[in-house]
Amino acid sequence: MCQLLGMNCATPTDITFSFSGFAARGGSTDHHADGWGIAFFEDKACRLFIDHESAATSVIAQLVKHYPIKSRNVIAHIRKATFGVIKLENCHPFQRELWGRHWIFAHNGHLTGYDPALHGIYQPVGSTDSEQAFCDLLEGLRTRFGSSAPSLDALFDALAELVVPLCQYGTFNFLLSNGQALFAYATTRLQYVVREWPFQKAHLVDTDMDIDFSLYAKPGDRVAVIATEPLTDDENWTPFQTGELIWFQDGKPVRRTLTLSPEEQVAARGRAVTAADL
Amino acid sequence: MCQLLGMNCATPTDITFSFSGFAARGGSTDHHADGWGIAFFEDKACRLFIDHESAATSVIAQLVKHYPIKSRNVIAHIRKATFGVIKLENCHPFQRELWGRHWIFAHNGHLTGYDPALHGIYQPVGSTDSEQAFCDLLEGLRTRFGSSAPSLDALFDALAELVVPLCQYGTFNFLLSNGQALFAYATTRLQYVVREWPFQKAHLVDTDMDIDFSLYAKPGDRVAVIATEPLTDDENWTPFQTGELIWFQDGKPVRRTLTLSPEEQVAARGRAVTAADL
Numbered sequence: 001m002c003q004l005l006g007m008n009c010a011t012p013t014d015i016t017f018s019f020s021g022f023a024a025r026g027g028s029t030d031h032h033a034d035g036w037g038i039a040f041f042e043d044k045a046c047r048l049f050i051d052h053e054s055a056a057t058s059v060i061a062q063l064v065k066h067y068p069i070k071s072r073n074v075i076a077h078i079r080k081a082t083f084g085v086i087k088l089e090n091c092h093p094f095q096r097e098l099w100g101r102h103w104i105f106a107h108n109g110h111l112t113g114y115d116p117a118l119h120g121i122y123q124p125v126g127s128t129d130s131e132q133a134f135c136d137l138l139e140g141l142r143t144r145f146g147s148s149a150p151s152l153d154a155l156f157d158a159l160a161e162l163v164v165p166l167c168q169y170g171t172f173n174f175l176l177s178n179g180q181a182l183f184a185y186a187t188t189r190l191q192y193v194v195r196e197w198p199f200q201k202a203h204l205v206d207t208d209m210d211i212d213f214s215l216y217a218k219p220g221d222r223v224a225v226i227a228t229e230p231l232t233d234d235e236n237w238t239p240f241q242t243g244e245l246i247w248f249q250d251g252k253p254v255r256r257t258l259t260l261s262p263e264e265q266v267a268a269r270g271r272a273v274t275a276a277d278l
Numbered sequence: 279m280c281q282l283l284g285m286n287c288a289t290p291t292d293i294t295f296s297f298s299g300f301a302a303r304g305g306s307t308d309h310h311a312d313g314w315g316i317a318f319f320e321d322k323a324c325r326l327f328i329d330h331e332s333a334a335t336s337v338i339a340q341l342v343k344h345y346p347i348k349s350r351n352v353i354a355h356i357r358k359a360t361f362g363v364i365k366l367e368n369c370h371p372f373q374r375e376l377w378g379r380h381w382i383f384a385h386n387g388h389l390t391g392y393d394p395a396l397h398g399i400y401q402p403v404g405s406t407d408s409e410q411a412f413c414d415l416l417e418g419l420r421t422r423f424g425s426s427a428p429s430l431d432a433l434f435d436a437l438a439e440l441v442v443p444l445c446q447y448g449t450f451n452f453l454l455s456n457g458q459a460l461f462a463y464a465t466t467r468l469q470y471v472v473r474e475w476p477f478q479k480a481h482l483v484d485t486d487m488d489i490d491f492s493l494y495a496k497p498g499d500r501v502a503v504i505a506t507e508p509l510t511d512d513e514n515w516t517p518f519q520t521g522e523l524i525w526f527q528d529g530k531p532v533r534r535t536l537t538l539s540p541e542e543q544v545a546a547r548g549r550a551v552t553a554a555d556l
Contacts, residue, residue, distance in 0.1 A: 042365075042366045042367075043365065043366070043367065044367045044403050044404070045328070045365065045366035045367035045369070045403065045404065046366075047327075047328060047329075047366070048326060049325075049327075050323070050325060051325075059341065059345050060341070060345075063337065063338070063341050067337050067338075087320075087321065087323065088320045088321070088323035088324075088325070089320075089321065089322045089323035091323070095373070096375060097374055097400065097401065097403060099401060100401035100402060100403055101403060102403055119425070120424070120425025120426075121399060121425075122375065123375065123377060123378035123425075124378060125322050125323065125375060125378055125379060125380060126322070126323065146398070147397070147398025147399075147401075148398075
């Protein structure tokens with residue numbers, strides 16, 4: 001029902017290359033044409049662009065493709081509406097504030113029968129299960145840690161526990177960032193690639209476009225790109241395992257954990273939505 | 279130190295005309311070149327564009343000037359940094375969620391010695407007194423009404439009380455919207471004009487541009503524009519009184535109240551920042 005794109009970098013980097021391929025899936029090379037969005041962190045602040053037009057044709061997507069906004073954490077989403085109407089309020093990524101930082105969340109999948117008892121600190125604006133899940137996760141973090149931010153290690157451990165009950169409801173692949181790190185979780189489909197020194201060439205699957213990163217990048221640069229499906233056809237993309245949570249920082253995975261037992265993994269794969277929903 | 283622009287409409291309307299004049303003040307006809315932002319509500323959802331470039335030259339401002347986004351509630355801000363560094367996190371408008379709606383806030387003025395004891399539900403991301411005041415107001419609303427939204431009348435009454443203590447700290451002109459209504463408050467400088475049937479021509483002060491609204495607008499259309507200084511030189515702009523709170527809906531003022539006593543008004547005017555700060 002949608003696709004995810006994330007980028008986490010050691011140094012501020014623009015996403016124009018990867019976004020060009022990704023945006024083509026929003027109505028040109030693929031059918032995810034019911035809205036899109038992208039969030040760029042700049043330190044603690046965040047620029048969020050959302051649109052209910054198709055990413056392939058949107059005027060705002062054109063700007064994002066051609067105006068290099070440099071960021072260390074980016075989350076993007078293109079939507080094929082299967083649940084929830086095509087409205088701006090249902091476009092991912094979603095944004096909330098917690099502990100004096102903006103948090104950004106985008107989800108791929110569907111949570112059937114999911115109706116969390118939220119206590120009102122975070123309430124969904126739109127009608128998606130995805131925004132409910134985001135509010136639920138943030139409420140869970142706030143309940144555990146109160147009004148002061150924990151360490152990133154403690155945050156990772158908490159997320160690894162908080163995601164488990166949500167997996168019962170269906171497909172739960174998501175990207176989450178607070179500008180310090182990017183957390184990626186998959187029950188079915190998510191892959192990543194790390195680009196670092198010595199940089200190579202890469203060719204986009206979706207548009208006939210390639211780039212030689214070695215002409216632009218410096219030795220200290222490093223970029224992790226996370227996507228529902230590989231964006232390039234000449235790089236080694238690593239698939240997430242079922243129930244795997246990975247913390248990306250400085251352009252690479254720094255911690256990873258399997259949140260589900262082997263039995264729970266089998267059950268999660270069994271609950272995966274069918275290809276027709278994707 | 280900055281200027282405000284708001285628009286509240288009976289029917290979704292684009293702000294390209296007024297924003298063209300307003301953006302010129304961000305580095306071209308005036309010196310408010312240290313960032314800008316604009317928020318457009320579309321029903322409950324909100325598009326927020328912020329930039330630390332000058333509004334007169336920003337690529338994103340060019341898009342906003344030429345891409346007619348139709349909205350019933352718009353809030354824009356251009357910044358001349360006198361307090362707080364030029365960073366994206368200090369660019370207005372600010373956004374938070376309350377009662378399942380996005381809220382948008384922009385402020386003109388400075389609150390000296392203001393250090394509210396916030397309890398953590400809303401925490402500033404940047405370092406401006408303005409974002410502190412926004413968090414303070416939302417916390418005040420949440421404390422009064424809990425996790426369920428009150429009527430707009432009750433909301434207006436609460437705001438009229440919550441603003442008073444903040445006026446003690448200095449100049450407090452602001453625009454606030456939750457997508458249903460636009461609330462505007464002034465201790466020193468804010469003016470508004472209502473455009474309605476039969477529509478007239480208008481000429482911008484800041485760029486040699488005029489428009490005949492009667493060629494575009496229909497009988498049911500009505501638009502209230504609120505700005506720090508009049509944007510046109512051939513319309514009748516109404517100045518706010520010191521301490522006046524006005525609730526705009528359907529393109530017109532629907533309730534207004536003076537929040538300060540005559541003595542408090544004199545004191546508020548006495549605390550107004552000097553022209554050098556503006």
